Amino acid sequence: MQASSTDKIEPTSGPTSATLPASRRPDPAEVPGLRWGVLGAGWIAGQMIRSLGSTRQQVVAVGSREQARAADLATTYGVPQARAHGSYEALVADPEVEAVYVATPHSEHLAHARLALAAGKHVLVEKAFARDAAQARELAGLVRESGLCCMEAMWSRFLPHTDVVRQAVASGLLGEVSTVLADHGQPLWPGGPRRLADPELAGGAMLDLGVYPLSFAAMVLGGIEEVVGLATPTDLGVDARVAFAVRGPSGALGSLSTDMSARTPTRATVCGTAARLELDGDFYTPTTVRLVAPDGDVLDELPADPDEQHLGLRHEACEVALRVRAGETESPLMPLAESVRLMEHMDTLLAPLRR
């Protein structure tokens, strides 16, 4: 045995030139319109309504527990003609509504999606899909019985830059994917929305923020087969932060984290044996994607549109419209089984806090 010394080699040189593919996502202005009802009147509901202004999707109704709040939302975000309903029941019963966007807290997703399905409406359910995997499975079952279309509103999966990431991975541009890094931290606790602190409302960092790095890793790894992590509770017992590791079917790993008590860079990186993709913060919104060689050279860059930001929500609504017009009940980009699996992984990570 020649146990002589510590050796070192220079990093393998990667490609010296390569280009990112173009996005294949449809132009939102050309996707046939659905008539939408928005269920819930909070921040994300407003952002969604605003984003649909640049599309053929029409918001025909808004429903809240207080009619004044629904009316305010419609006016504030540019759809004063939309009917303002004072109950969720009235919203889903509105005969003009074809599809319902459920924008209430995670704890209410199952109940409100059930309401919409029972009224014969297609449903886009805000992420996380439900409060836990049992609820997610129940909801998936209701959808399958209904024959209606339902999708988790994991908006990142439908953004143009995400299609570039998917193609880069599938084409072998990165070589073999080996490690995925993604973090999502925002200072939303303490001092933020009550629902994030409240166990009753399925609060905590994971369902609100951590679902993004988890979903991203599942997408680029081609699924997640194993997950382990550590979660630190708040005073009320929801997760203030979670650091976690995941394994994909090929043996590639993800190193992921979420934190609702501090701002983290909220970057994502897909590292392959030939090159890596770096997504600037916030990686789950319309952002800049960079193809980087092992030696650090930037081979290509797809810049973010600085104006797009939360307008990016329109892409997920357009996906539902496309599926409905095609007579399909799920999206291959975010199938129900995937939503259920992600909830199972989150249950695994949060189990120590729920005991």
Next chain:
Amino acid sequence: MQASSTDKIEPTSGPTSATLPASRRPDPAEVPGLRWGVLGAGWIAGQMIRSLGSTRQQVVAVGSREQARAADLATTYGVPQARAHGSYEALVADPEVEAVYVATPHSEHLAHARLALAAGKHVLVEKAFARDAAQARELAGLVRESGLCCMEAMWSRFLPHTDVVRQAVASGLLGEVSTVLADHGQPLWPGGPRRLADPELAGGAMLDLGVYPLSFAAMVLGGIEEVVGLATPTDLGVDARVAFAVRGPSGALGSLSTDMSARTPTRATVCGTAARLELDGDFYTPTTVRLVAPDGDVLDELPADPDEQHLGLRHEACEVALRVRAGETESPLMPLAESVRLMEHMDTLLAPLRR
């Protein structure tokens, strides 16, 4: 219960101005010299010799299993006057040598450090400290019996920028530390040095590369109390990559990874409730440190010296010299107990592959 909708608040605004502290690390040119013997003749041995050229530390001898190799190393790296020994036994017996730098593979650290201690020499042991925690504990015991000074060569801990990080954390400049992110991936397998692929030589990503993010997290978290992760083996059963999570005593978490099959950004970020520190890749070498507000504004920046790179190895040798001149047997910046604890954590993470 007002379960109305998904709310959102804007991130808490952090400090609008703040400055990074200055490093307190001593100037290597002013640290009293020791007479060093270098045990091993590989890449890292050469880098260490070169780094000491700018200090008062003297390399008086080099030892390898082949005298010609030792002589080559001394000539190549600018110490042709150093004696070239054809065995490690001859090196440690050299009466001119006061301290030995052990630069052989992890699998040999215990044996070679024992040799040096038995000869009455102080020892700087290349990281990882040993091949496992049992060996690390044995070595720590030998050191304590000897009354000599011994330190793991975790060079990052002695770099000037690291002292800035330590002060920023201790002073509360970041608020409360919440999440630490660090990755270290280099494409060194397959096709790299044989020792990294060889289980006999304690190969794998963790002991060579992963020890850096682990050590970094332990430093900024004030210790590590819990560790979980996933490791993917190579064909010969060492770890190709590991994704892992750690928890510090305050409940802050680290999301960490290592990979010897792909280049990762090799960045580190310390996220606090008031601000974060971002260390550019390669974070474990002399690098740029940035103080960043929650809104992304860069509040202050400590730029890297582009010429320093592996010259940074000199700081750890100077630390040993300072401890020896002070009559101390350990460094408070990298005490033996810390080296043992880090090996215990690595054992925990690698246990599934060693079964």
